[in-house]
Amino acid sequence: MSETSYPVRSVATTFRIVEALDEVGEAGITELSERTGVSNGSVHKHLNTLRSLGYVRKEGTRYSLSLRFLGLGNRVRERREVVRAARPAVESLASTAGAVTNLQVAEHGYGVYAYRATRGETDGNAPLPVVGERVPLHTTAGGKAILSRMDRAEVEEIVDTVGLPTRTDKTIDSRDELERELRSIRDRGLAFERGEHRPSVQCVAAPIAASDRPVGAISVSGSVDRMSGKKLEEDLAGLVVSAANEIELNLFRE
Known part of the structure; x- marks a missing residue:
């Protein structure tokens, strides 16, 4: 623009x-x-x-x-209902998984890292966007999980506005490929990221919905060396789905 x-x-x-x-x-x-x-x-x-x-x-x-911007950002974040509802689950999942756990929300057609918890050994080989940074939704597991709960018209509007910018040679770069990926995510209730935003990072995420509308996604991230195979696709996947369910229950109570 x-x-x-x-x-x-x-x-x-x-x-x-x-x-x-x-x-x-x-x-x-x-x-x-x-x-x-x-x-x-x-x-x-x-x-x-x-x-x-x-x-x-x-x-x-x-x-x-x-640092005045820090105060503004923190107050804005605390006013988001999903952040308040997700914080305990994000912290708990990070402790259980011994890894970096993120809450991502959608804003203006992008994904924003709204909250993060880190436990265990920090993974310097898997640098992540900082909290508050926005990223194209189609490039991350959390973003794809959010897109999977939107209707087709919403997804098309975001792609029309933001495009499908590539971050690595593994980033989804066509509408047809994105639609196939979103159908797969809807079927399994999970999204995976394999070097699509950062070459060395792999991730698993589950969408968070309220009143059948996507309000965010929770994910666990790590390096390719530490997060792959059964650990990524089964062990952590199950934990992420459970955490997403917990957050949805917390949202319902609020």
Whole structure:
């Protein structure tokens, strides 16, 4: 979408600068201008405004985002009913599996990692997106699990908007392939990820529904070396389905 598509262009410019700072960590005015295509003077004005509001820090000539965003994100997350309902199950599954367990939700056609618990030995060979990061739904087990509970029109709308961007040579890149994969997930109630988002990561996920609508997915992730075969397809798969059922019961109680 071009900047002229936004009703308030100055707001779009502000968030282009914020997102650029998020990508690089810290930067000077000229670097941000080159990254965003916004003039030096305009970048400087937006940064000063963000700084006066407490959203940007400045050290010397370098700018970075402040921790005020952390407070906003945490409060937004805690207001999501599915996060509150899922937290105990996510923590319990991580302890039982001795692995990284994630809650993923869909927002604006993307999957967002909303909550994570880690137990046992951390797997440095299987780097995962950070909590709060959004990813194309078709690239992850959790995202595919969510898509599997949507009707065809919803899936088509997401694909029309987001596309089917590839992350690895194993990423699903056609509508027909995606439809076949979603049918398989519906049949077994489980989604698997085998190097589709990160080459070294494998994952199993189950959808979470409320009133027959997808509200998220719970997954267990790890490296190819530590998570494959029977462990992935049977042992962890059963645990993930049980955890998803527990979360749905918690949602019903709320």
